[in-house]
Amino acid sequence: MAILKQPLPLKNKMTDLFKLTLKESKEGLKSKKFTAVELVQSCLDRINSVDKKLNSFVTITGENALKEAENSDISLPLGGIPIAIKDNYLTVGLRTTASSKVLDQYIAQYNATAVEKLKKAGAIIIGKTNMDAWAHGSSTETSDYGPSLNPWNTGHLPGGSSGGSAAAIAADETIISVGSETAGSIRQPSSWCGVVGFKPTYGRVSRYGIIAMKSSTDSPGPICKTVDDAAVLLEIMSGNDVHDATSINEKPWIRPEMKKNLNGIKIGLPSCYFPKEIQSEVKAAVLMAVETLKKLGAEVIELTDVLDPKYSIAVYTILQRSEVSSNLARFDGVRYGHDRSYFGQEAKRRIMLGTYSLSAGYYDAYYLKAQKVRTLICQDFDNQFQKVDAIIGPVSPTTALKLGAAEGQSMFGEIQDMLVEPSSIAGLPGISIPCGFDKIGLPIGLQIITPQRREDLVYQIAKLFEDNTEYHLQRPKL
Amino acid sequence: MSDNLITDDVFQHTAKLSRLEIKPDELYIKDQLAQAAEYVEVLKELNTDNVVPTYQVNNKSNVLRDDLIQDSLPQNLALSQAENISNGYFKTAATIKK
Numbered sequence: 001m002a003i004l005k006q007p008l009p010l011k012n013k014m015t016d017l018f019k020l021t022l023k024e025s026k027e028g029l030k031s032k033k034f035t036a037v038e039l040v041q042s043c044l045d046r047i048n049s050v051d052k053k054l055n056s057f058v059t060i061t062g063e064n065a066l067k068e069a070e071n072s073d074i075s076l077p078l079g080g081i082p083i084a085i086k087d088n089y090l091t092v093g094l095r096t097t098a099s100s101k102v103l104d105q106y107i108a109q110y111n112a113t114a115v116e117k118l119k120k121a122g123a124i125i126i127g128k129t130n131m132d133a134w135a136h137g138s139s140t141e142t143s144d145y146g147p148s149l150n151p152w153n154t155g156h157l158p159g160g161s162s163g164g165s166a167a168a169i170a171a172d173e174t175i176i177s178v179g180s181e182t183a184g185s186i187r188q189p190s191s192w193c194g195v196v197g198f199k200p201t202y203g204r205v206s207r208y209g210i211i212a213m214k215s216s217t218d219s220p221g222p223i224c225k226t227v228d229d230a231a232v233l234l235e236i237m238s239g240n241d242v243h244d245a246t247s248i249n250e251k252p253w254i255r256p257e258m259k260k261n262l263n264g265i266k267i268g269l270p271s272c273y274f275p276k277e278i279q280s281e282v283k284a285a286v287l288m289a290v291e292t293l294k295k296l297g298a299e300v301i302e303l304t305d306v307l308d309p310k311y312s313i314a315v316y317t318i319l320q321r322s323e324v325s326s327n328l329a330r331f332d333g334v335r336y337g338h339d340r341s342y343f344g345q346e347a348k349r350r351i352m353l354g355t356y357s358l359s360a361g362y363y364d365a366y367y368l369k370a371q372k373v374r375t376l377i378c379q380d381f382d383n384q385f386q387k388v389d390a391i392i393g394p395v396s397p398t399t400a401l402k403l404g405a406a407e408g409q410s411m412f413g414e415i416q417d418m419l420v421e422p423s424s425i426a427g428l429p430g431i432s433i434p435c436g437f438d439k440i441g442l443p444i445g446l447q448i449i450t451p452q453r454r455e456d457l458v459y460q461i462a463k464l465f466e467d468n469t470e471y472h473l474q475r476p477k478l
Numbered sequence: 479m480s481d482n483l484i485t486d487d488v489f490q491h492t493a494k495l496s497r498l499e500i501k502p503d504e505l506y507i508k509d510q511l512a513q514a515a516e517y518v519e520v521l522k523e524l525n526t527d528n529v530v531p532t533y534q535v536n537n538k539s540n541v542l543r544d545d546l547i548q549d550s551l552p553q554n555l556a557l558s559q560a561e562n563i564s565n566g567y568f569k570t571a572a573t574i575k576k
Contacts, residue, residue: 106559107558107559109551109555109556109558109559110551201536202535202536203536203538216533216534216535217535242543245538245541246534246536246538246541248536248538310520311520311521311523311524313517314517314518314520314521315521317514317517317518318518321514325496329497332497333561334560334562334568334569334570335556335559335560335568336559336560337559338561340497340498340499341499343498345504345507348496348498348500348504348507349507349510349511351496351498352489352492352493352496352498352500352507352511353511353514353515355492355495355496356484356488356492356511356515359492359495366515366518368531369521369526370518370521371531371532371533372526372529372530372531372532373521373524373526373529374531374532375526375529375530375531375532376524376526376529378532378535411513411514411517425535426535427535427536452535452536
C-alpha cells in the first residue's frame with residue numbers, strides 16, 4: 001500500500017459544504033467563505049436528498065436548526081457546526097425515542113450533560129439519529145422506526161447500535177455526530193460505514209441523561225469524518241460530572257502534542273482477534289495496516305496468550321441482559337412514555353434473560369460467575385499491557401452484512417462485536433479508523449485499544465495512521 | 479450452572495417478574511432464552527474459585543456529595559410527559575385491591 005501524504009483540500013463550493021470536515025468547516029466559517037446558516041442549510045439539503053434512502057435520522061430539526069444558526073457565535077469551538085445526536089441522548093424540546101415506540105412522543109425535561117457541553121460549545125443539533133431500539137443490537141434492525149442502510153451499499157446494514165450516526169457521517173448528512181458504546185456500538189458501525197468512532201475510557205464522558213442500557217460499560221463518544229474531528233469532540237464532551245457517580249475525577253481530556261512517528265511504541269496483535277470465521281479481506285487489510293504502523297516506527301508483537309473473546313461474549317450476554325432488565329424496569333408508562341406493551345421483541349428477549357439470570361437460584365451461576373470472569377478479562381488486559389503499549393486488531397470479523405442478517409438471531413450483536421467486547425467490558429478506550437475496503441467496496445475498520453485513560457496514545461497512533469493513508473478520504477457514491 | 483431447565487413455569491414466572499406480557503406468537507423467546515443460557519455455559523471452562531467479582535471498572539466507590547439544597551424539576555415539567563395525571567400527581571394503576 002502506498003503511504004500518501006496529502007493535505008485535505010479545502011472544498012469551498014457552496015453546494016458541497018456538507019462534505020466538509022469539522023476542521024474545514026471551522027476554517028471556512030472563520031474566513032467568512034460561508035455562513036453557519038449556509039452550512040446548516042447544506043446539511044439539511046443533503047439530508048433531504050439522501051435520507052429517504054438511508055433512514056439515518058429519526059427526527060430532523062429543520063427550521064429550528066436554521067434559526068439557531070442565525071444566532072450562532074462562530075468564535076466558540078463548535079460555533080455554527082451542525083451535529084447529529086444519537087437518539088438516546090436527552091435533548092430538551094426535541095423528541096428522544098431511543099428508537100423505541102415506548103418513547104415515541106417523549107420530550108426530555110433536561111439535557112444530557114454531553115448535550116449541554118456540545119451546545120455550550122456552539123454546536124447546532126440538526127437531528128437525532130436512528131439506532132437499535134434501546135441500543136439493543138449491532139445492525140439498527142431492531143429500531144422501531146425501520147433500519148438505517150449502509151451508504152456504501154444500501155443492501156447492507158450500517159452496523160449498530162449507533163448505526164444512524166455512522167451512516168449520517170459516511171453520507172455527509174452532517175459535519176459531526178455522537179453515538180454511544182456499550183460493547184462495540186460506536187466502533188462497529190464506524191467500521192462498517194468507513195468513518196472514525198472514538199470510544200473513550202469508561203467514565204471519561206458523563207452518562208447523565210443518556211438512556212441507560214448497560215450502566216457499567218455505557219460510554220458516550222464521537223463519530224466523525226477524521227481522527228482530529230473526533231478528538232475535538234472528545235475534548236468537549238469529557239470531564240467529571242457530579243450527576244454521574246462513575247465519571248472519572250479528571251479535567252476534560254485534551255489532545256497531546258503530536259509525535260512525528262511511533263518510535264519506541266510497542267503494539268500487540270492478538271492472534272485470537274483473527275478467528276477462523278474472519279473474512280479474508282478484513283484480515284489482509286489489518287495486516288497491511290500493521291505494515292504501515294511498522295513503517296511509522298512501531299514495533300508490532302504478536303500476542304498468543306490473550307483470553308479468547310468467546311468468554312467476553314458470554315460475560316457480556318449475561319451482564320448486559322441483567323443490567324437491561326433493571327434499567328428498563330423504570331419504563332412503566334406512569335411518568336413518561338407508553339406502557340410496557342410497547343416494548344419490541346428484542347427488548348422483551350433481553351429483559352427476560354436478564355431477569356432470569358438475576359433471579360433467585362440462578363444469580364450465582366450466571367451473574368456472579370460473569371462478574372468473576374470479568375475480573376479475569378481485566379487482569380488479562382493488565383498482563384498484556386505489561387508487554388505492549390497498545391493493542392490493535394480488526395473491529396469486526398466481517399464487513400457490513402446484508403439487510404436481514406440479524407433477523408431471528410438472539411445473539412447476532414454479541415457475535416458481531418466479539419472483537420470489541422473484551423475492551424468494553426474492561427472499560428478501555430478504543431477507536432475504529434478506516435483501513436481498507438473489501439472486493440465489493442465495503443469499508444474495513446482497524447481498532448486501537450490502550451489501557452484506561454490513555455486516549456492520548458489511541459489518538460497518536462490513529463492520527464499518524466490517518467495522516468499516512470487515504471482510506472478516510474473515500475466517500476460513498478449516493 | 480443449571481441444566482438450562484427453562485420450563486414453562488420458569489418462563490412464565492420470569493415474564494411475571496419482568497412485568498411483560500408474552501403473546502402466543504412470542505413463545506419462541508423461551509427457546510432463545512435456553513439457547514443463550516446454553517451459550518454462556520462456556521464460562522464453566524474458567525476456574526473462578528478465588529476470583530473477586532468486578533462490578534465497577536474504574537475503581538470508584540461510595541461517591542458522595544454534600545447535602546446541598548438545590549432546585550429540582552418544577553412540578554409542571556415533571557408531569558409534562560405523563561399520560562395520566564390528576565390534581566398535580568401521577569396517576570397509577572391500583573396496586574391494592576379493596
